[in-house]
Amino acid sequence: MAKIAIIGYHEVPTQINPERTRWDIMEEVVTGAIRNAGISKDDIQGVVNVAPQAQPDLISQTAFGLIPEHFGLKNVKDNVICNAGGASTTNCVRMAEQWITSGMAEVVLVPHITVQSDIAPEDLITFFAKAPMHQEWEFPFGMTFNGAMALITERYMHETNSTEEDMASITHALRDWASRDPLSLFFNKGKSTEDVMNARMISTPLKSVECNMLADGGGCLVIASEEYAKKHCAKPVWKLGHGSDFLGGTPVIREDIFWREGYRKSCGEALAQANLTVDDIDIHEIYGAYPFTQASYLEANGICEPGEGARYHAAGHTKLGGKTPCTTMGDATGRGHTGSGVSMAFYCQVARQLRGEAGANQVEGAEKVMMVTSGGSGMNTLATIWGN
Amino acid sequence: MTEMKRPLPEVSPESKPFWDAVQEDKLLIQHCNSCDTNIFYPRRLCPECWSKDISWIEAKGTGTIYSITTTYLGTTSEFTKELPIHVAYIELDEGGVRMASNIIGEGAETAKIGDRVEVDFVKANGDFKLPLFQLIKS
Ligand SMILES: [Zn+2]
Numbered sequence: 327m328a329k330i331a332i333i334g335y336h337e338v339p340t341q342i343n344p345e346r347t348r349w350d351i352m353e354e355v356v357t358g359a360i361r362n363a364g365i366s367k368d369d370i371q372g373v374v375n376v377a378p379q380a381q382p383d384l385i386s387q388t389a390f391g392l393i394p395e396h397f398g399l400k401n402v403k404d405n406v407i408c409n410a411g412g413a414s415t416t417n418c419v420r421m422a423e424q425w426i427t428s429g430m431a432e433v434v435l436v437p438h439i440t441v442q443s444d445i446a447p448e449d450l451i452t453f454f455a456k457a458p459m460h461q462e463w464e465f466p467f468g469m470t471f472n473g474a475m476a477l478i479t480e481r482y483m484h485e486t487n488s489t490e491e492d493m494a495s496i497t498h499a500l501r502d503w504a505s506r507d508p509l510s511l512f513f514n515k516g517k518s519t520e521d522v523m524n525a526r527m528i529s530t531p532l533k534s535v536e537c538n539m540l541a542d543g544g545g546c547l548v549i550a551s552e553e554y555a556k557k558h559c560a561k562p563v564w565k566l567g568h569g570s571d572f573l574g575g576t577p578v579i580r581e582d583i584f585w586r587e588g589y590r591k592s593c594g595e596a597l598a599q600a601n602l603t604v605d606d607i608d609i610h611e612i613y614g615a616y617p618f619t620q621a622s623y624l625e626a627n628g629i630c631e632p633g634e635g636a637r638y639h640a641a642g643h644t645k646l647g648g649k650t651p652c653t654t655m656g657d658a659t660g661r662g663h664t665g666s667g668v669s670m671a672f673y674c675q676v677a678r679q680l681r682g683e684a685g686a687n688q689v690e691g692a693e694k695v696m697m698v699t700s701g702g703s704g705m706n707t708l709a710t711i712w713g714n
Numbered sequence: 715m716t717e718m719k720r721p722l723p724e725v726s727p728e729s730k731p732f733w734d735a736v737q738e739d740k741l742l743i744q745h746c747n748s749c750d751t752n753i754f755y756p757r758r759l760c761p762e763c764w765s766k767d768i769s770w771i772e773a774k775g776t777g778t779i780y781s782i783t784t785t786y787l788g789t790t791s792e793f794t795k796e797l798p799i800h801v802a803y804i805e806l807d808e809g810g811v812r813m814a815s816n817i818i819g820e821g822a823e824t825a826k827i828g829d830r831v832e833v834d835f836v837k838a839n840g841d842f843k844l845p846l847f848q849l850i851k852s
Binding site for chain 2: 448451452455460461462463464465466467468469470472473476477478480481484526527528529530531532534537576578579
């Protein structure tokens with residue numbers, strides 16, 4: 327199978343800053359990614375935009391072609407947006423891959439921009455309470471996104487005998503990565519396990535710092551064919567494998583409640599396609615947005631015993647210098663939640679790690695990264711493996 | 715209890731029998747006659763076998779808490795007066811049905827996974843009732 331590579335990326339810091347407009351961010355990330363790739367804007371032959379959440383105007387603008395027009399991308403053959411919630415970037419990269427391997431394009435631009443801080447807080451709460459929850463069967467009972475994930479976490483702790491402290495250690499680890507990352511909303515703001523346990527309760531057992539702070543951000547990838555990447559890029563980041571699993575739309579009736587089966591199937595598929603085993607993976611980047619996902623991913627992949635995921639984090643194995651570095655971009659909990667853009671931030675981080683550009687969070691000698699993204703309230707688990 | 719001003723479900727044609735029954739203090743679930751599966755939430759066709767030979771059966775209204783959370787913050791404004799609110803996943807005794815609801819009444823604040831519950835039909839906004847659950851006293 328023909329390969330594709332990330333040949334350029336650019337990302338703005340995650341902030342809560344309504345002064346920075348959507349098209350300010352768009353200009354920075356699109357020009358930044360194309361310059362980072364070292365190519366001309368007229369080399370871009372397709373645009374696949376990650377649909378933002380709760381921003382209907384930006385959805386219309388990008389769906390109907392304003393990105394290639396705005397940037398004068400003269401050789402673009404087609405433009406599309408893709409909405410799969412937080413998993414959208416994976417789907418956009420897959421669309422780019424299809425355009426490339428079918429011969430339609432050699433180089434495809436994948437941007438994402440979101441500004442949530444200029445939306446009224448009540449409107450945002452309503453959006454995130456309704457959009458990923460079932461409006462008829464969950465929302466009338468006071469279900470929120472945090473509440474749904476709290477219910478899963480409570481059940482996870484019950485079944486695995488994980489303590490509040492075990493769970494808090496996961497957020498400590500994510501915030502530890504974030505504390506060294508100037509792109510994070512929580513740069514220089516680490517949290518000890520005790521800090522996490524003492525934070526304000528939102529939905530038992532989840533404290534405020536274990537939930538997500540909505541923020542603004544943006545990033546952009548340049549995806550290219552194997553031939554083009556080899557010719558034009560000194561440090562291409564190669565896609566080596568892909569696996570997918572769909573778990574269900576509504577949390578309350580989902581059978582795979584901890585997403586373990588989803589992780590097992592999608593990561594297994596990706597590893598098989600890449601002809602690798604889990605021991606070959608140097609970094610695991612897990613976009614689950616809530617701490618239990620960091621635990622169940624490890625269990626699903628046999629990195630620890632079933633039920634031991636939280637305690638594996640508590641033992642410090644997933645931090646910088648640990649034997650299994652996990653989620654070096656801090657996940658949404660440690661980064662700030664930019665809607666569908668969290669997955670974009672994950673892809674940029676994968677490129678940084680594999681090019682040796684991850685600064686204070688660089689995992690030395692990283693050659694293979696497995697990343698998993700999820701959309702909605704955990705409707706799917708999409709695993710991809712990348713190598714340098 | 716504080717008077718509730720809940721956002722109400724937008725009732726669809728396929729779910730109307732469920733909500734009509736709730737107003738008469740009955741909890742109905744769908745049952746597929748072709749593959750003998752209980753279905754929740756209500757649909758036009760069975761998600762297992764696509765049969766449309768679906769009947770409504772009255773549930774006993776008893777079940778077990780599968781998980782529970784107490785929410786202090788972050789709901790939409792309609793719930794603010796009720797906070798903290800106990801949101802739970804309930805597994806009905808009929809099997810194959812897990813539904814979201816609230817635990818109310820005596821002991822709700824200490825309710826936990828595995829506790830036995832029974833349905834209570836509560837006026838949630840004007841005269842419209844929602845199926846909520848109370849702990850069964852042992
Ligand atoms: Zn059936």
